[in-house]
Amino acid sequence: MxxxxxxxxxxxxxxxxxxxxxxxxxxxxxxxxxxxxxxxxxxxxxxxxxxxxxxxxxxxxxxxxxxxxxxxxxxxxxxxxxxxxxxxxxxxxxxxxxxxxxxxxxxxxxxxxxxxxxxxGGTAVVEVGELRLDTARFEAFRGDRALQLTPKEFGVLHYLMTRPGEVIGAEELLEHVWDENADPFTNTVRVTVGSLRRKITGEDEPLIETVIRQGYRLKDAI
Amino acid sequence: MxxxxxxxxxxxxxxxxxxxxxxxxxxxxxxxxxxxxxxxxxxxxxxxxxxxxxxxxxxxxxxxxxxxxxxxxxxxxxxxxxxxxxxxxxxxxxxxxxxxxxxxxxxxxxxxxxxxxxxxGGTAVVEVGELRLDTARFEAFRGDRALQLTPKEFGVLHYLMTRPGEVIGAEELLEHVWDENADPFTNTVRVTVGSLRRKITGEDEPLIETVIRQGYRLKDAI
DNA sequence: CAGGTGGTGACATTCCCTGGACAACGTCCA
DNA sequence: TGGACGTTGTCCAGGGAATGTCACCACCTG
Missing domain, CATH: 3.40.50.2300 (Response regulator)
Structure with a gap:
């Protein structure tokens, strides 16, 4: 949101x-x-x-x-x-x-x-494709598999899910998920997206793809 | 409350x-x-x-x-x-x-x-999973085991039970279970939740879990 | 005075974030 | 085609914040 x-x-x-x-x-x-x-x-x-x-x-x-x-x-x-x-x-x-x-x-x-x-229509649940996020309970699922996310990972995923399919730059993530103290040259976004991507992917196919020089995109499966 | x-x-x-x-x-x-x-x-x-x-x-x-x-x-x-x-x-x-x-x-x-x-919803008795709270008699049970709770512990548990499964921050607990004289930087919430958790857990598995950097969550049994 | 309650501060512990180093990958151009 | 260079991914360890625990004290009550 x-x-x-x-x-x-x-x-x-x-x-x-x-x-x-x-x-x-x-x-x-x-x-x-x-x-x-x-x-x-x-x-x-x-x-x-x-x-x-x-x-x-x-x-x-x-x-x-x-x-x-x-x-x-x-x-x-x-x-x-x-x-x-x-x-x-x-x-x-x-x-x-x-x-x-x-x-x-x-x-x-x-x-x-x-x-x-x-x-x-009633809940604090966000859904995109196989992904489901319950912001009140702080829980995330891909299908039935529960994802064990840290707050930063949760925040990144939530933000990506607000605009599925769109390419979102690292700068924008830094702007929206991190606070004002974030070093603009940090690589912490890369690290966080990396671990988030690994957790989401698991045994299945990846859902977060990189668009080079542009940013990341969350596949909005049909 | x-x-x-x-x-x-x-x-x-x-x-x-x-x-x-x-x-x-x-x-x-x-x-x-x-x-x-x-x-x-x-x-x-x-x-x-x-x-x-x-x-x-x-x-x-x-x-x-x-x-x-x-x-x-x-x-x-x-x-x-x-x-x-x-x-x-x-x-x-x-x-x-x-x-x-x-x-x-x-x-x-x-x-x-x-x-x-x-x-x-209904009665003076609130139930969540194995937990049962009788707000009129001031009694608490996990299954058949009676819990010997202090008023503060009772208050915390009651509040958690109004929203089972949701993550509730320490701030919010302080806001609803403590009164206006509470020091906002106190760690008394941590202490109270800690002892409450120990009493509830007993020999069984824990029901109050910590979601780091977010708050506490009461497991709502299946 | 004894016991219970709840708050405080110190400390231990756990866990996450982050910056640095470097590897892997893509792109551009000689 | 191959090397240079920029971009992205990954590993790792240090620092630090959040949390858990304990001992102690103040207060109240019977």
Whole structure:
């Protein structure tokens, strides 16, 4: 699942990113209305965390933009406590839910799960071909075979599974699964993908292939 | 399970706190509407005990605030005897149950159990695999073997049993089983889970497993 | 005062991440 | 075709973070 966090307070963004990534989401961020609209045009998000107070305007325009097309991402609004009118208006403009700042991370995670669940139809389970990932139970399977994954491997696989069949570069993995301290020249992605690939493959045929100079691709079997 | 007691009579608050803590609940308190709203924003409660007569307003606003978001805590209203209209209105505003003051502690405990039970499904007895928890009698069994648990251990096990098979982080346990005075950097969760795990395991195979860097998981038997 | 409970800090242990070295592979071009 | 060079895969060991355990203390209760 890929999220866009539209928020300008840097500290809040960072703690959100860490918490969300830890929960297995791929996280992009945008500090302004402009960058948010740009990223929304280019990428396909599952959910947008939208602060209403932004340096170059309010979040309502983003709301409206998202709602112009059907099948867009869910919207979870973040509002200040004393802005009851904003909350009402936000829901009118098409937000799916809102949360009042300050909030507890577990509650945010719960709401996000609740919203994303509407897509999946009930569970925290992601499936691609023979692969099945249960994010609540932190379990992974290929067919009936349970995979014993470390958190990083789990995160990488989860991210790949959000966009099956697409080529995803090592840079992008580093950006989304590792945190901001990651050395951009590290080879830890190669190592992690390597061990993940070995565990997934087992006795069967490989599911993660390398597209040279481009990145990795998860086969979305039929 | 973590409760918020919204009530301004200090004596009552204290006796409630004692009674509830003895039953294995984590208890926070708020004497005013304001503090209640603050704590509700920051913490993730399972149930709110709500007095309607408060120094800075009535409890209905708290009710409404809780109900604005789905998946919030249960609400158990406390009302004066002669306020039938309040009771009706309270239920309309979203309270799950009410109790007329003065009341007997055992009855309050029974109602709380009934409300919290709605998450689980049915009776005062929670069962997961070989484990059985009688929340009314405060007894725990693995198969036929009685477990001698302390209140904290009981609380942890109860919480784990509400979501069997899911990975539950130490943070979340701290949030739901401990109260607001808990040091966020404490290792008391590790210690408590450790002793609980030893008692549950006994001679058999372990039922609480650790998912490294993520939390604990209670095996839900097949 | 004795016993139980729960919290703390020190320490041991386990396990994962990561950087470095190097091998294997692909690509390009003389 | 073969060598140079860049890219990717693999092994390995050190460091460090997360977890488990223990001894001890503070507090409460009967």
């Amino acid at each position: 890929r999220l866009l966090v539209v928020e300008d307070e840097e500290d809040l963004v960072e703690s959100l990113r860490v918490g969300l990534v830890r929960s297995g989401y791929a996280v992009d961020t945008a500090p302004t209305v402009d960058t948010a609209l740009e990223k929304l045009a280019v990428n396909d998000y599952d959910l947008v965390l939208l602060d209403l107070m932004l340096p170059d305007g309010d979040g309502f325009s983003v709301c409206r933009e998202i709602r112009t097309a059907p099948g867009g991402p869910r919207i979870l609004m973040l509002t200040a406590r004393d802005r009851l009118a904003d909350r009402v208006r936000g829901l009118d403009e098409g937000a799916d839910d809102y949360l009042v700042k300050p909030f507890a991370l577990p509650e945010l995670l719960a709401r996000i799960r609740a919203l994303l669940r509407r897509d999946d | 973590r409760l918020l007691v919204v009530e301004d009579e200090e004596d009552l608050v204290e006796s409630l706190r004692v009674g509830l803590v003895r039953s294995g609940y984590a208890v926070d308190t708020a004497p005013t509407v304001d503090t209640a709203l603050e704590k509700l924003a920051v913490n993730d409660y399972d149930l709110v005990l709500l007095d309607l007569m408060l120094p800075d307003g009535d409890g209905f606003s708290v009710c409404r605030e809780i109900r604005t978001a789905p998946g919030g805590p249960r609400i158990l209203m406390l009302t004066a005897r002669d306020r039938l209209a309040d009771r009706v209105r309270g239920l309309d505003e979203g309270a799950d149950d009410y109790l007329v003051k003065p009341f007997a502690l055992p009855e309050l405990l029974a109602r709380i159990r009934a409300l919290l039970r709605r998450d689980d």
